[in-house]
Amino acid sequence: MSLHRRGFSSRRVLVAIAFSFALCILYYTHLRNTQSDPLPELIPEEDVVFWPTEPPEIWAERAVQVKNAFLHAYHGYERYAFPHDELTPLSNASTNSFNKWGVTAVDSLDTMLLMGLKDEYERALPMIMNTNFSLPANTAVPFFETVIRYLGGLLSAYALSNDTRLLTKADELGAKLLPAFNTESGFPVYAVNTYEGVESGPPVGMLAEIASWQLEYSYLGKITGKEEYAERATLITDLFYNANLTFSGGMYPTKWDLTSGEPYDLHLSVGAAADSAHEYTLKQYLLTAQTDKENLEMYIRMTTHVINNLMFISPQRHLVYVTDMSTYKLEDTRVTHHFEHLSCFFPGLLALGVKMLPLDDLESVGINVEELTRDLLPRDRGGYEALSEFNLTDLHLWAAEAIAQTCYITYADQPTGLGPETVSMRAGGKFGITRWMSAVRAWDRQGRRGPPPGVGDKLPWSEPPGLVSTKERDRATVTRDYGVRNIAYYLRPETVESFYMLWRVTGDVRWRYRGWHVFQAIEREAKTSSGYACVDRVHMKVPVLLDSMPSYFLAETLKYLYLLFLDEDIVPLDRWVFNTEAHPLPVFAWTPEESVAYGITEEHLPSAVS
Ligand SMILES: *[C@@H]1O[C@H](CO)[C@@H](O)[C@H](O)[C@H]1NC(C)=O
Ligand SMILES: *[C@@H]1O[C@H](CO)[C@@H](O)[C@H](O)[C@H]1NC(C)=O
Ligand SMILES: *[C@@H]1O[C@H](CO)[C@@H](O)[C@H](O)[C@H]1NC(C)=O
Ligand SMILES: *[C@@H]1O[C@H](CO)[C@@H](O)[C@H](O)[C@H]1NC(C)=O
Ligand SMILES: *[C@@H]1O[C@H](CO)[C@@H](O)[C@H](O)[C@H]1NC(C)=O
Numbered sequence: 315m316s317l318h319r320r321g322f323s324s325r326r327v328l329v330a331i332a333f334s335f336a337l338c339i340l341y342y343t344h345l346r347n348t349q350s351d352p353l354p355e356l357i358p359e360e361d362v363v364f365w366p367t368e369p370p371e372i373w374a375e376r377a378v379q380v381k382n383a384f385l386h387a388y389h390g391y392e393r394y395a396f397p398h399d400e401l402t403p404l405s406n407a408s409t410n411s412f413n414k415w416g417v418t419a420v421d422s423l424d425t426m427l428l429m430g431l432k433d434e435y436e437r438a439l440p441m442i443m444n445t446n447f448s449l450p451a452n453t454a455v456p457f458f459e460t461v462i463r464y465l466g467g468l469l470s471a472y473a474l475s476n477d478t479r480l481l482t483k484a485d486e487l488g489a490k491l492l493p494a495f496n497t498e499s500g501f502p503v504y505a506v507n508t509y510e511g512v513e514s515g516p517p518v519g520m521l522a523e524i525a526s527w528q529l530e531y532s533y534l535g536k537i538t539g540k541e542e543y544a545e546r547a548t549l550i551t552d553l554f555y556n557a558n559l560t561f562s563g564g565m566y567p568t569k570w571d572l573t574s575g576e577p578y579d580l581h582l583s584v585g586a587a588a589d590s591a592h593e594y595t596l597k598q599y600l601l602t603a604q605t606d607k608e609n610l611e612m613y614i615r616m617t618t619h620v621i622n623n624l625m626f627i628s629p630q631r632h633l634v635y636v637t638d639m640s641t642y643k644l645e646d647t648r649v650t651h652h653f654e655h656l657s658c659f660f661p662g663l664l665a666l667g668v669k670m671l672p673l674d675d676l677e678s679v680g681i682n683v684e685e686l687t688r689d690l691l692p693r694d695r696g697g698y699e700a701l702s703e704f705n706l707t708d709l710h711l712w713a714a715e716a717i718a719q720t721c722y723i724t725y726a727d728q729p730t731g732l733g734p735e736t737v738s739m740r741a742g743g744k745f746g747i748t749r750w751m752s753a754v755r756a757w758d759r760q761g762r763r764g765p766p767p768g769v770g771d772k773l774p775w776s777e778p779p780g781l782v783s784t785k786e787r788d789r790a791t792v793t794r795d796y797g798v799r800n801i802a803y804y805l806r807p808e809t810v811e812s813f814y815m816l817w818r819v820t821g822d823v824r825w826r827y828r829g830w831h832v833f834q835a836i837e838r839e840a841k842t843s844s845g846y847a848c849v850d851r852v853h854m855k856v857p858v859l860l861d862s863m864p865s866y867f868l869a870e871t872l873k874y875l876y877l878l879f880l881d882e883d884i885v886p887l888d889r890w891v892f893n894t895e896a897h898p899l900p901v902f903a904w905t906p907e908e909s910v911a912y913g914i915t916e917e918h919l920p921s922a923v924s
Contacts, residue, residue: 358763359632359770365827370881376830377879381429383837383846384872387863388426388434390844391418397441403845404861412463412865413455415445421463421869423471424897428884429876442468443479447490447508454505454514457494458523462590462895463865465491465530470897472537481537488534488543499575500549502527518578521568525550525591526894528598533899535912544912547598555608561641563623563694564615564686566591583638584620585654590894592616593663600670601891603903606914607680614676615686617664621713622697625750626651627768628739628795633723634716634750634768635739636660644691651739652799655806658721658733659894662812664714665819669887673706700751703758711820713750716768718816721809722828726774727794731835732852733809735800740792771824802850805840805863807870807896814874818887829878836871870896 387401395401395408397416402409419438426435465487472480493513494502501524504515528547535544553575554566562580568588569578584592595613599606620636626649627634635653642648672678683702687695701709725733753767764770775794791797810829817825839857840846846867848860873896877885890898904914 359765359767365824373826373879373881376833377876377881379837380833380872380876380879381431383833383841384422384425384429384868384876385431385434386841387845387868387872388418388422388431390842391863391868392434392437394844396438400865401845401863402861403842403847403863404859406844409862412459413453414450415447415464416441417463418863418865418868420467421865421895423467424474425868425873425876427471427474428873439479443483445483447487449509451509452507453509454507455491456505456523457491457502458504458526460487460491461527461530462893462897463869465527465534466893466895466897466899467869469530469533469537469899470893473533473898473900484534485538485540488531488538492542495546497572499570499572500546500553501525501570501572501575503572517572519570519572520587521566521570521591522587522589524570524572525554525566526594528594529601529891529893529899532598532601533902536902536904536908541911544908548913551598551606551608554612558689559615560689560691561644563619563697564612564690565619566612566616580641581638582619582624582640583657584624584636584660585638585652585657588638589656589659593659593894596663596667596670597891597893600666601899601901603901604670604679605903610671610679611681611686613667614681617667617710618697618701619694620660621709622700622751623749624649625713625717626739627716627748627750627753629748630793630795631723631772632753632768632770633720633739633772633795634713635720636717637739652736653720653724653739653796654736655721655724655733655803655808658718658808659811661714661716661718661721662808662815664710664717665812665815666887668707668711668714669819673710674708676706700755704754709754712754712766712769714812714816715820716750716766718809718812718825719768719772721812722832723772723774724796725809725832725835728798728852729855730803730839730849730852730857731831732803732839732849732857733832734798734852735802735804735806736798737796738799739796798853801853802848802860803840803852804848805836805846805867805871807866807874810871810874810878811896814878815887817878818883826878829875833875866895 390403391401394406396419398408399410399412399414399417400408401418420442423435423438465484468480468484468487471477472484490508491506493511494506496513497503501519503513503519504523506513528550531543532547535541557576559565559577562577562582565582566588567577567579568581568583570576571578595609595616599609599613624639625634625636636657637649637651637653639647639649667673676683683698687698721733724737725731728734750767757767810832813825813829816822836846840849840859842859845863848862848864850858850860885898889901891901892898904912908914
């Protein structure tokens with residue numbers, strides 16, 4: 315503070331004492347419950363600018379390179395695997411892990427349309443039209459994967475082409491999967507036997523699997539006019555909205571009882587088994603032309619809880635990450651400090667919210683913070699007060715930029731340039747890990763010097779790889795701030811997905827450069843003579859290739875890279891919503907008649923809940 319620079323006067327001292335006293339009262343009444351961490355002494359960050367300045371024309375050529383990568387992967391699939399599910403890119407053979415309906419072809423359709431690949435599209439279509447969704451008989455298909463890859467793929471290709479044959483096929487598949495909803499709660503069960511029309515699976519559902527289909531079924535309901543599709547999403551939104559989330563800070567926990575429709579555990583995460591359920595709260599609101607306020611409320615609750623409780627910053631390099639935690643008893647909360655590649659979608663979601671929502675004026679869209687916090691424990695209500703010191707638009711964008719940078723750094727640090735599946739952050743003890751919000755508050759109180767905590771540009775770790783002794787490895791873990799926990803890169807999209815969103819939302823060309831580095835690493839390390847392979851041992855100079863090319867590599871990873879480098883904005887974020895498999899669906903509004911027919915009425919809006 316600048317107090318002593320101005321010299322002393324007794325009046326100023328009195329004012330200062332009164333001010334400190336007021337601050338203490340404020341601290342003890344408002345912040346004590348949420349913030350037990352002491353505010354850290356921050357070393358201001360610097361922006362290490364090390365990006366080249368290249369003429370903007372280079373990006374068009376890079377988009378072409380991604381298109382060629384797609385063609386290489388798809389032609390390998392066509393030659394050695396079609397009409398089976400996926401190519402095995404080392405042995406030139408195929409696997410059938412996703413219903414044997416040609417998942418790579420269906421998942422790739424909309425990418426082909428966006429890239430203008432008519433020939434590949436025409437070659438794929440007849441097989442897709444002839445697929446019998448009742449085959450293979452007597453085998454259960456997984457509801458969630460089938461919805462996001464097949465149904466999402468068909469719907470998106472329909473939306474981009476207007477080819478009604480795709481709509482007919484989507485309708486056929488959507489109907490075949492409906493038995494999944496035959497549970498007491500109405501949450502879908504794990505699998506459906508589409509031949510016999512019966513559901514199967516455990517009585518407890520994983521969050522991501524029970525809550526990542528609303529976009530697909532709502533849009534299917536809109537374009538077919540069928541109530542049985544559209545009303546499901548309304549029903550599920552009500553279930554979540556009315557669930558007792560008192561002990562999870564208003565955030566959905568990871569396991570749910572499919573009979574009672576209530577939470578089954580208190581594990582909170584935006585990573586594996588949870589991720590897309592959180593994604594679909596905001597996206598369902600956006601897809602339905604921003605009318606579904608229940609989902610918007612739940613998005614605000616979730617992000618508030620994550621920002622306050624699941625985001626941390628590492629001590630050496632100020633790497634910000636989002637992790638997961640379990641509450642065993644009210645006083646026994648355990649944070650894992652694992653950071654998953656899967657969680658790297660989260661910064662992109664935050665960025666989308668920053669672009670589309672009036673986060674600094676939520677009242678204008680009918681969000682009342684009192685309503686939002688009504689059933690929460692005092693410590694969680696305190697979290698909302700803590701955030702209210704900041705402009706939420708700024709805060710969400712800083713969070714997005716900081717986490718996405720960490721996602722990038724986990725790639726750039728490795729000799730392969732590819733990011734590991736999971737890293738384990740240095741937690742607690744003498745290393746002094748801190749909640750991100752504590753660091754942000756300290757940065758604010760200490761005069762906002764430098765970029766917000768974690769937002770500053772960072773150089774990759776420069777020590778040579780190939781460490782042998784445990785001692786060396788421990789030292790490396792400390793200076794890098796993390797250890798690599800699962801050393802494989804499964805050609806996943808989440809990191810480049812967030813780069814794309816941040817590029818569109820901020821216009822900062824550094825996101826393109828980061829994506830370009832990732833693409834070059836994929837070309838260098840993962841390319842085989844017939845496609846692209848998952849890479850094991852990304853932390854070694856000589857990695858090992860795995861005989862697998864997941865369909866999402868074509869549906870998502872290459873699509874987001876292509877859109878990142880393409881100058882034209884061919885899928886504007888205010889007109890299209892990407893499902894969790896990167897299939898864009900067009901924003902639509904329900905007519906008043908549809909709203910009544912599908913139960914989307916005023917009484918579902920939060921303002922009417924007494
Ligand atoms: C796979 O196919 C590619 C290209 O067609 C070929 O160059 C390569 O030798 C094949 N690999 C195997 C293991 O057959
Ligand atoms: C699809 O396969 C099932 C199971 O073998 C069969 O009963 C049905 O007739 C087939 N449908 C069509 C349109 O071929
Ligand atoms: C599909 O139809 C919509 C609405 O009529 C139109 O705006 C769009 O341009 C059409 N797209 C194609 C690829 O024909
Ligand atoms: C939520 O569940 C807890 C634990 O069972 C219970 O104590 C609390 O009263 C419930 N809250 C509401 C609003 O039903
Ligand atoms: C919040 O921040 C955004 C972006 O920096 C700015 O445009 C907006 O005016 C701010 N809102 C308020 C209420 O200060």
